[in-house]
Amino acid sequence: MTVTNMADERGRRPTGSxxxxxxxxxxxxxxxxxxQAVRDIDLDVAPGEIVAFLGPNGxxxxxxxxxxxxxxxxxxxxxxVYGMHPRQAIARGLVSAVMQTGGxxxxxxxxxxxxxTASLFTRATPVDEALKRAGISTIADRRVGKCSGGEQQRLRxxxxxxxxxxLLILDEPTTGMDVEGRRGFWGAIRxxxxxxxxxxxxxxxxxxxxxxxxxxxxxxxGQIVADGTSGEVKAMAAGRTVRATLPDPDQVRxxxxxxxxxxxxxGETVLIHCSDSDAVARYLLTSTPAxxxxxxxxxxxxxxxxxxxxDSDTPAGGSR
Amino acid sequence: xxxxxxxxxxALTREAPGLGGFNVTVLKLEVRRLLRNRRxxxxxxxxxxxxxxAFGLNKAYASQSPGRGSHxxxxxxxxxxxxLYGAVLATTSGGAxxxxxxxAGWSRQLRLTPLSxxxxxxxxxxxxxxxxxxxxxxxxxxxRATGKPIIMPGYLWIVTALCVWVGSLVFAAFGLFMGYLxxxxxxxxxxxxxxxxxxxxxxxxxxxxxxxxxLQDLAEFTPLYxxxxxxxxxxxxxxxxxxxxxxxxxxxxxxxAGAVWRFRKDTARV
Numbered sequence: 001m002t003v004t005n006m007a008d009e010r011g012r013r014p015t016g017s018x019x020x021x022x023x024x025x026x027x028x029x030x031x032x033x034x035x036q037a038v039r040d041i042d043l044d045v046a047p048g049e050i051v052a053f054l055g056p057n058g059x060x061x062x063x064x065x066x067x068x069x070x071x072x073x074x075x076x077x078x079x080x081v082y083g084m085h086p087r088q089a090i091a092r093g094l095v096s097a098v099m100q101t102g103g104x105x106x107x108x109x110x111x112x113x114x115x116x117t118a119s120l121f122t123r124a125t126p127v128d129e130a131l132k133r134a135g136i137s138t139i140a141d142r143r144v145g146k147c148s149g150g151e152q153q154r155l156r157x158x159x160x161x162x163x164x165x166x167l168l169i170l171d172e173p174t175t176g177m178d179v180e181g182r183r184g185f186w187g188a189i190r191x192x193x194x195x196x197x198x199x200x201x202x203x204x205x206x207x208x209x210x211x212x213x214x215x216x217x218x219x220x221x222g223q224i225v226a227d228g229t230s231g232e233v234k235a236m237a238a239g240r241t242v243r244a245t246l247p248d249p250d251q252v253r254x255x256x257x258x259x260x261x262x263x264x265x266x267g268e269t270v271l272i273h274c275s276d277s278d279a280v281a282r283y284l285l286t287s288t289p290a291x292x293x294x295x296x297x298x299x300x301x302x303x304x305x306x307x308x309x310x311d312s313d314t315p316a317g318g319s320r
Numbered sequence: 321x322x323x324x325x326x327x328x329x330x331a332l333t334r335e336a337p338g339l340g341g342f343n344v345t346v347l348k349l350e351v352r353r354l355l356r357n358r359r360x361x362x363x364x365x366x367x368x369x370x371x372x373x374a375f376g377l378n379k380a381y382a383s384q385s386p387g388r389g390s391h392x393x394x395x396x397x398x399x400x401x402x403x404l405y406g407a408v409l410a411t412t413s414g415g416a417x418x419x420x421x422x423x424a425g426w427s428r429q430l431r432l433t434p435l436s437x438x439x440x441x442x443x444x445x446x447x448x449x450x451x452x453x454x455x456x457x458x459x460x461x462x463x464r465a466t467g468k469p470i471i472m473p474g475y476l477w478i479v480t481a482l483c484v485w486v487g488s489l490v491f492a493a494f495g496l497f498m499g500y501l502x503x504x505x506x507x508x509x510x511x512x513x514x515x516x517x518x519x520x521x522x523x524x525x526x527x528x529x530x531x532x533x534x535l536q537d538l539a540e541f542t543p544l545y546x547x548x549x550x551x552x553x554x555x556x557x558x559x560x561x562x563x564x565x566x567x568x569x570x571x572x573x574x575x576x577a578g579a580v581w582r583f584r585k586d587t588a589r590v
Contacts, residue, residue, distance in 0.1 A: 071431060091336035091434040099432075102425025107353050119345035120433040122337045159429075 020083030022047045022167045022198040023068055028077035030063050037063035039222040045200060047166065050193055052213035053202040056308050060222035061202035065171050069097055082166065093121045093163030098156045098170045106145030110136060110155055113144055114162060121163045134158035135188055150181035157188065170201035174208065186212055206304055220308040240277035240297050244290040246270050257283045340436030342443065350447040360413045363512060365455050368406030369462040372399055382469045389557045392472035396555055399463040399470060400480050401524045404551050406455035407488035408544065412511055414448025415495020419507040441583065448492040456485050476554055483551040490547060490568055493575035500582030522548045543571040
């Protein structure tokens with residue numbers, strides 16, 4: 001594999017503002033033996049975006065994140081973070097991550113763990129401030145081994161804040177937390193993201209993706225199956241349904257409307273499943289005598305199931 | 321020419337730390353961690369001193385010489401043996417900490433920081449050597465505190481202590497190798513037993529001359545044999561034999577190569 005250092009070419013974000021993309025993946029693949037965990041992912045994340053990687057277990061979320069963090073090498077393709085090799089970006093403190101589990105020493109205290117981490121960066125946020133922002137100032141002198149799962153997760157978050165990174169990556173950060181812990185954790189993240197940090201998080205909780213991300217990337221079997229705002233993703237999955245009353249409907253003509261996927265006719269009622277409901281509605285209202293028009297969107301839950309279930313149209317096969 | 325006026329975020333001009341992230345704060349915290357581990361402290365610092373007090377102060381030893389031409393008595397000889405035993409346990413424990421850190425996912429966490437793998441290994445070795453020094457110092461201090469029974473010229477206290485300490489580097493490498501090889505939290509229980517056997521084979525507890533001939537021949541190839549001979553040479557006033565040096569250096573190379581091999585595998589995989 002070649003790791004690109006060419007910020008001028010691939011690493012630039014498409015808007016061309018002169019700042020390289022926070023994350024740029026090109027044709028990234030990752031195989032573990034015969035298992036294809038990541039298959040040909042292209043991805044640009046612009047600075048300041050809050051992106052959710054949504055997908056069931058084994059969709060390739062963690063594998064992709066490991067590649068972005070330089071923890072594993074892609075089998076093929078290139079990865080750049082702020083126009084650099086992931087390792088270089090990490091060495092400069094541009095990227096940090098909150099991993100799912102592990103990564104803590106039980107015999108250090110909360111503050112010592114943060115001090116240890118802070119000492120490794122050229123420029124670090126004061127330890128006490130990071131602890132405060134993660135909401136664990138009161139347990140600073142507690143041994144990590146005596147902290148609850150939620151407290152440990154907040155410590156991981158504090159550690160991630162120490163380098164004041166441009167990009168924060170969270171891999172299923174709320175796994176195993178109770179509802180309250182989850183809410184508190186996301187409250188802290190949201191407060192922090194308001195400062196303009198780029199955030200990428202993996203989750204299999206739909207509500208989390210819907211509530212906290214500007215952009216949702218749906219992964220399935222190591223491929224991106226949908227990428228957009230939560231509204232767009234919902235539309236992409238289920239599309240929308242336009243329902244109207246239309247005398248003497250002509251099914252063939254209706255099927256030919258650009259943006260219409262399938263047409264159901266029930267007497268004078270037509271149901272058009274479409275990817276572009278605006279175009280279909282405009283056509284119906286301007287070129288036909290249709291009335292009582294309704295446009296419906298399926299929920300994200302439905303979109304998620306439709307896009308990630310095994311019987312949808314993308315090739316099934318090895319996943320991690 | 322004019323530099324580009326784009327406000328390319330100042331943050332992107334950040335620098336990576338020098339020395340791969342190596343710093344004194346980390347070293348301090350690592351030593352503190354090691355000292356917090358009661359089992360490690362008891363086995364590598366307290367136990368050798370106790371062993372010395374139990375076996376090194378026999379009345380008869382005070383007047384016995386460990387060999388013709390020796391500069392000191394048997395008690396001094398045993399103190400050096402026990403210091404070597406302690407130092408070796410200490411440096412092995414220090415090196416083997418990587419096992420616990422890998423199991424806890426800490427090594428992986430560190431890969432999300434600027435700390436370079438080489439700086440990490442350096443910190444581990446230094447931490448191991450600091451504990452090794454503590455072990456030697458405590459055994460010697462206990463020896464000193466007992467007063468009369470130990471007969472050894474002043475300069476030899478320093479020379480032999482340094483020999484023991486420097487020699488224990490071989491076992492810092494051993495600890496690292498084992499730490500990468502054995503992915504278990506109980507690594508020191510296995511190693512503690514292994515080191516005990518090696519100490520017998522190296523002649524730290526019982527003179528090798530009391531072993532059957534065939535065992536004596538085999539013992540000369542075990543990792544503590546060379547070191548044990550070398551650290552006692554100044555006291556015994558004997559010349560250094562190439563075979564001893566070869567033994568110590570060969571094992572250092574074997575352990576270091578093993579550690580590098582496992583370490584490379586580990587960083588490629590994680």
